[in-house]
Amino acid sequence: MKLTDEMKEALSIIGGGGAVVHLTTCSADGKPNTVAERFVGVFKDEYIVIADMFAQKTRVNLFENPIGVITIAHPVKGRTWAFRGPTTILQEGLPPDYEFHGAVAKEVLDEWGNWAEKEPPSEVPPDIKPPRLVQRGVIIMKVEECYSYKPEEAGKKIL
Amino acid sequence: MAKLTPRMRNWLEGLGAHIGTATKKGFPTVIVVDSAKVEGDNIVKFQLSDAQVEQIKQNIEENPRVALGPGGLGSIRAAYQFKGAARLEGNTLIVEVNEIYCTKPGPEAALRLDVLPYESVIKFETTRWRDTGPPK
Numbered sequence: 634m635k636l637t638d639e640m641k642e643a644l645s646i647i648g649g650g651g652a653v654v655h656l657t658t659c660s661a662d663g664k665p666n667t668v669a670e671r672f673v674g675v676f677k678d679e680y681i682v683i684a685d686m687f688a689q690k691t692r693v694n695l696f697e698n699p700i701g702v703i704t705i706a707h708p709v710k711g712r713t714w715a716f717r718g719p720t721t722i723l724q725e726g727l728p729p730d731y732e733f734h735g736a737v738a739k740e741v742l743d744e745w746g747n748w749a750e751k752e753p754p755s756e757v758p759p760d761i762k763p764p765r766l767v768q769r770g771v772i773i774m775k776v777e778e779c780y781s782y783k784p785e786e787a788g789k790k791i792l
Numbered sequence: 793m794a795k796l797t798p799r800m801r802n803w804l805e806g807l808g809a810h811i812g813t814a815t816k817k818g819f820p821t822v823i824v825v826d827s828a829k830v831e832g833d834n835i836v837k838f839q840l841s842d843a844q845v846e847q848i849k850q851n852i853e854e855n856p857r858v859a860l861g862p863g864g865l866g867s868i869r870a871a872y873q874f875k876g877a878a879r880l881e882g883n884t885l886i887v888e889v890n891e892i893y894c895t896k897p898g899p900e901a902a903l904r905l906d907v908l909p910y911e912s913v914i915k916f917e918t919t920r921w922r923d924t925g926p927p928k
Contacts, residue, residue: 653868655861657812657822665812665820667861668873668895687901698818704810706867715822782824784841 634718634776634792635678643705643712644675653706656683656772658694658720666690669706672748676773680736683772684748685722691772695721701774704782711783714791718777724770734775745771794876794889794906795833799917802925803862803870804828804836810867811838811885812859813851813878823848824863825885834889836860836874845883852878858887861895865926871896872905896920 636644646652652673659665668691672684681703685692695701701720705712723731723738725746731738745751749766779792796804808826825838840848852858858878862870875891892906894916905913 655810655822655867657810657820657859657861659812659814659818659820661818663814663816663818663855664857664875665814665859666873666875667810667812667822667859669861669867669871671868671897687897689902700818700820702812702820702822704822704824706810707864713824715824717820782822784823784825784844787823787841787843788821788847789843 634778636675636681636776637792639712640714640779641675641678643714644673644681654681654683655704655706656691657702657704658691658700659698660694661698666694670772672752674745674752676736676741676744679776680741681716681774681776682741682745684745684766684768685724685770685772686766686768688722688769688772692722695772703774713781713783714779715782716774716776716779718775720772720774722770722772733773736773736775741771741773793834794874794892795910796830796836796874796889796892797910797913797917799921799924800870800872800874800892801830803866803872804860804874805830806926807862807864807866807870808838809836809860809863809874811848812861813848814855814857815851816855821848821851826863834876836876836887836889838885838887840880840883840885842883845880848885849880852880852885860887860889869921869923869926
């Protein structure tokens, strides 16, 4: 599924601290984990990428149950979107030709493996800014569906 | 038993939460509610629309475990995650919180707060954040 231009814009805010989303994963037996993530981008129109800096339970969950939901934290202009699809973490050390649902690890890491250099979060207030950006890898979702989370139409298919 | 602090309560009541649910086999569905009511030490109630109830009813029936991430500006300023057991009473989702985690980026990410003495959690908050809830 290709993300629309409006979706890519909403997920790729540069400056102002960047886009913020919630990433929900769950264990194989169904215990959910929902955390806010602020370093978000788009890869090749079909994937949402998030810097893996401090993910802990997310990592455990994705390695046993590789699916997630990403929800826009600050919806404007009716962008009450939830994206769902297979999700994993790509990290340096994987074979260069390793693929996750069509995304080649080396290409993803070359583009998004150093967020601090690509899009430094200079506008994040000091009391919530991470002490030092140490990126371990890239969380990547192949978007397979998008539904609305607007209360009166929750679950309505958008794409 | 988990005990929410006034700061946690203020953020949840003021801006609600992204609510993660899942089937018992781990297929996730998220709804978003923009306010809540906290009762007692650890009960959080959300008023859902009919469509939201329909969306998560099956999940909650087969697997009551949920995760809450504060919504709106709380996604940045209220770096908590609440986990617990939920049930639906009509259109009210009632969550009994039994785990509280810090999600502040950095060395304290994933620190479990509900196992600390309550006074230590209050001190933890006041030494890290200046606000006590969302802006009025």
